Amino acid sequence: MSANTFEEARAILDKLIAFPTISSDSNVALVDYVVDYLEQIGARVFLQPSECGEKANLFATIGPEGDGGIVLSGHTDVVPVEGQDWVSDPFKMFEKDGRLYGRGTCDMKGFLACSMAMAREVSTQSLVRPLHLAFTYDEEVGCFGAKALMEELARRNIKPSVAIIGEPTQMRVIEGHKGCYEYTTNFIGLEGHGSQPDLGVNAIQYASKFINHLVELGEKLKARAPQDGRFDPPWSTIQVGKISGGAGRNIIAGTCSVEWEMRPVQPSDATLVKKSLDAFFDRELLPQMKAVSAFASAETVVVGEIEGLQVVAQSEAREIVYKVTGANGADVVAFGTEAGLFQEAGMSAVICGPGSIEQAHKPNEFIEIDQLRNCVEMLSQLRARLI
Ligand SMILES: [Zn+2]
Known part of the structure; x- marks a missing residue:
């Protein structure tokens, strides 16, 4: 040198x-x-x-x-x-x-x-x-x-x-x-009086169903860890870091947002999660929400997707x-x-x-x-x- x-x-x-x-x-x-x-x-x-x-x-x-x-x-x-x-x-x-x-x-x-x-x-x-x-x-x-x-x-x-x-x-x-994929999923429901939950679309409750689905996916990913994985932990992870929503105890929550991330060890894990979420939204969450209000929605915004x-x-x-x-x-x-x-x-x-x-x-x-x-x-x- x-x-x-x-x-x-x-x-x-x-x-x-x-x-x-x-x-x-x-x-x-x-x-x-x-x-x-x-x-x-x-x-x-x-x-x-x-x-x-x-x-x-x-x-x-x-x-x-x-x-x-x-x-x-x-x-x-x-x-x-x-x-x-x-x-x-x-x-x-x-x-x-x-x-x-x-x-x-x-x-x-x-x-x-x-x-x-x-x-x-x-x-x-x-x-x-x-x-x-x-x-x-x-x-x-x-x-x-x-x-x-x-x-x-x-x-x-x-x-x-x-x-x-x-x-x-x-x-x-x-x-x-690992990769680092970051997302915010926004739920828009329909506000209403807390005494009439069936007349509104509770964004927080739908967000919680979504979070449960993420947790289940997280468990599935553990089983998919590559044999010779050297990462700690060796599987792809999903983590919810922040939720915010609702206006008060007696009001049906009109909005809720969930900030979450996924750290895939292999691209196929990210694909699996995305496909599963798409199906979950299309077949379960959105039809249930829209049955009460056509304006209800749930949308995932990509904050950043850094490839592994x-x-x-x-x-x-x-x-x-x-x-x-x-x-x-x-x-x-x-x-x-x-x-x-x-x-x-x-x-x-x-x-x-x-x-x-x-x-x-x-x-x-x-x-x-x-x-x-x-x-x-x-x-x-x-x-x-x-x-
Ligand atoms: Zn740097």
């Missing part, structure tokens, strides 16, 4: 941290800086603006055109700092005791900075395999940027074969995580990252990332990045300087696979 590349990564990180790219805000200023940087070193860059126009994905290529490239990917957005007890300005990076502090240092601008420094290092060489950088928006609120980017890559017929997603894993190789990363027997991404990190085993983790989307788009995907998820989303977020160094080292090793 060249010491210069590490110093370069650190200097870039300092700049990236200074852009307060909280998911609710624009990331355009950061993206403009990255475009400038990458174009100066000869990368071919395109931006994909979000629908609102205030955010953008960035995709860059160095080396030959064509399929089979290696993608280094990360998200540009960070979680909010409001209400957190920061000892310093979260958007001004500073060093103390071998750590670099600032919002996004570990989740995950550290990896972005290392990728950019590595891109500079390889830009003067003649590559036989394309290197791509994919920087996305809105990961923290549902991976919306990465979803759009996968569609754009398909439209442009760009087919990389390997994706390394640099979420903080302390440079461990992560080959799988499936563990696969043959994985080029895993093999490459084993070689460049010296690792000889891979783990699975409980948190969701964009990696499942890259896999779904046809790439071999693995997660490996600097810093610890322990520090992510917390006040006084930091990354160990050694972690940054290890990441630069890994990417320098990766260079040998491109030339």
